[in-house]
Amino acid sequence: MFKIVHKITAENLIGFEELESWLDENFHLNYKLDDDSIHNQFDFKDRSELDKHGRRLVDNCPDSLGLSLYWIRNSTENYFMGNHIGKLCYYHIWPLFFRKFPLGQIWIIESPKSWVDKIWEDRWKLGKDYGYDKIDPLGFPQEMSGLQIDLFPQNALNIIAYGIYPLISCNFILTGIKTDLTILYIPDRSFKHSQMTEANTLYVRILWDLHHVFDDQWTFDSSRGPKSAINEVILNPIKQLDYFQWFIERIDNRMSDIISIEDYLLREKLVMTVNRAINDAVISVTSELPYISMVFFFSFLDKLANIMHLLKIENSEVDAWKKIVNKDFLSSEVLETLQKVPNKAGEHLTNIITSVVEELEYCELSPEDLRDIRNTHHGYNLTRSGSINRLMTKDGELNNDITLIVTPLILYLFTLPWKL
Numbered sequence: 001m002f003k004i005v006h007k008i009t010a011e012n013l014i015g016f017e018e019l020e021s022w023l024d025e026n027f028h029l030n031y032k033l034d035d036d037s038i039h040n041q042f043d044f045k046d047r048s049e050l051d052k053h054g055r056r057l058v059d060n061c062p063d064s065l066g067l068s069l070y071w072i073r074n075s076t077e078n079y080f081m082g083n084h085i086g087k088l089c090y091y092h093i094w095p096l097f098f099r100k101f102p103l104g105q106i107w108i109i110e111s112p113k114s115w116v117d118k119i120w121e122d123r124w125k126l127g128k129d130y131g132y133d134k135i136d137p138l139g140f141p142q143e144m145s146g147l148q149i150d151l152f153p154q155n156a157l158n159i160i161a162y163g164i165y166p167l168i169s170c171n172f173i174l175t176g177i178k179t180d181l182t183i184l185y186i187p188d189r190s191f192k193h194s195q196m197t198e199a200n201t202l203y204v205r206i207l208w209d210l211h212h213v214f215d216d217q218w219t220f221d222s223s224r225g226p227k228s229a230i231n232e233v234i235l236n237p238i239k240q241l242d243y244f245q246w247f248i249e250r251i252d253n254r255m256s257d258i259i260s261i262e263d264y265l266l267r268e269k270l271v272m273t274v275n276r277a278i279n280d281a282v283i284s285v286t287s288e289l290p291y292i293s294m295v296f297f298f299s300f301l302d303k304l305a306n307i308m309h310l311l312k313i314e315n316s317e318v319d320a321w322k323k324i325v326n327k328d329f330l331s332s333e334v335l336e337t338l339q340k341v342p343n344k345a346g347e348h349l350t351n352i353i354t355s356v357v358e359e360l361e362y363c364e365l366s367p368e369d370l371r372d373i374r375n376t377h378h379g380y381n382l383t384r385s386g387s388i389n390r391l392m393t394k395d396g397e398l399n400n401d402i403t404l405i406v407t408p409l410i411l412y413l414f415t416l417p418w419k420l
Contacts, residue, residue, distance in 0.1 A: 001115055001255035002153055002182075004248060006108040010098035013090075023086030026181060042084070050084055054092025065100060066168070066191040072097050073171045073185055085175060089183070103188035103238055109153075109248065111180040115259055116150045122264035123148070129265075142268075147275040149258065149268060153182065155278045156251045156414070160244055163407040164348065165285050166192050166229050169237045170244070186244065190232035193286065207289070227288070227400045228355070230348050242342035250414040257418035266420050270310055277303035277413075281406035290400050297403040298374040301325065304409060311418060321374075322367040324409060327357045334405075337412045349411070352404045359399050369394065 006019060013019070024030070029042050057075045062068050072093055079088050094106060123140045127133045132141045142148065154174055161170050167190040174182050237244075261267040280300035287293040305320035314320035323329050330353050338350045359365075372387045382388055 001259070002109055002111050002248060002252040004107050004245070005110045006106075008094065008106040008108070010102055010104075013094055013098065020086075020090050023090055027086035028083045029086065042087070046081070046084065047087075050079075050081075050088055051091070053079060054088055057092060058096050061096060061100075065187070065189070068100050069168075069171050069185060069187055069191070072100070073173050076173045076183055077175055097185060101187040101189070105186045105238070105241070107184040107186065107244075109182040109184060111153060111182070111255070113180055115255060116180060118259060119149045122267070125264060126268060142272065145272070147272045147279075149271040149275075152258065152271055152275060153251055153255065155275045156247075156254075157182070157184070158278060158282050159407060159410055160247050162193075162282050162286055163410065164230060164235060164345065165227055165404060166194065166288075167232055167235055168193055169235065169240065184244075186237050186241070188236065188238050190235055190237055192229075192232055194288065210291075227290075227293075227404065228352075234344055235348065240343045240345045243345040246340075246342055247411075247414070250411075254414060254418055261418075261420050263420065266310075270307065270418065270420065273303050273307055273310070274413075277307065278410065281410050284403050284406050290398075290403075293400070293403045294398055295377070297406060298377065300406050300409075301374065304413060307413065311416065311420065313416070318371075321371060325360075325367050325370045327360055330405070330408075331357050334408055334412045337415050338408055340415075341411060349408050352401070353408050356402055356405050359402060363397075363399065365394075373398065 006022070008016070008019070024042075057071075061071050075093050076085065076089060079085055097104060097106060120140075124133075127140045130141060132139065154172070157172050161172065162168060169190050170184060170186045172182055172184045174180065258267060258271055261270070277300055280296045280303060284293050284296035284300055287296070301321060301324060302317075304324055305314075305317045308314045308320035308324070309317045314323060335350060335353050338346055338353060340346070341349060368386070369390055372382065372384070372390050375382055375384065375387065376391070380388075380391075382391070
């Protein structure tokens, strides 16, 4: 369902004629008619225009290595002849990537078009079942949400790209004509991201006026303190390739589970919830503003509890919610999952769980306490038995590092079978 078909390095790109032919075939370089005659031959003029565009891409690439990674990613799709993108990559974009990142790698991941075609077919059925086709005959339910099932693999890859604070470990893009191809760009260094790159902007002034509410990462005057950050040298992406491979295999397994769910409404509900959980997790882990991080942390936990109930792992969402923030569960089942995660990434995520469990013990935060804090998003007029009594014994602080468990919990979710 989601298979790595090529791993490209600076050394094996040169003279890799088999790869060039494979790209030509998968990008339908030469359109063919039913009688097998070539309808659109790639000729000298095409090559001349492609080379001109490629040189322009190279000349305008930013000097910044971090920005150049995104430039290269975006350049992969921004060419008016979609079936020539394979040639553009082979002759211009990928050599540029390796000039910027000599030890980096480019992985091509293939997903059968039949997977997406089946999902789209069932989505049209949903539209008819619920009358959406009468609202928009060419549309389908939830088409503007950005959470559709076919986007699941790309949403999932955001975990290896952005799931470890404060690093950007890789980037990727979906492309291809004959099949769905994901091109994963793995640089030979991680990049630290920061929301606070300028010290004196009007937005920063607004934040200072609000800093008394769950004081933030960038003010450094709260017991919350800054989020614990991993060194970018320790988690160099080229030293985490086994972790990337492990996670891609988990995506593959879950895609097989997804397509095997015959009830297409249940399938839609499950995967849209998973996609929202992933996005909540990414926003929570990447945010340097603890209030935002906390809000999306609890939003993520809500989605994860809903998924675990839907998968019949727990009897109710409340039971699931209490389980996923229980110290015993984190120290056993989640930690056991992380011990199978390769490279320093697994070691770092294991350390996060260990330190969060210690923090929960130190602050005497039980699953009930955390659920009380979560429920205050509706307001403080809480009706759940004992909620106010518990809240009034706490100081209102939530250590910044607690929110970092979202990535370990996502990895745990991805190791579970998704059977309905």
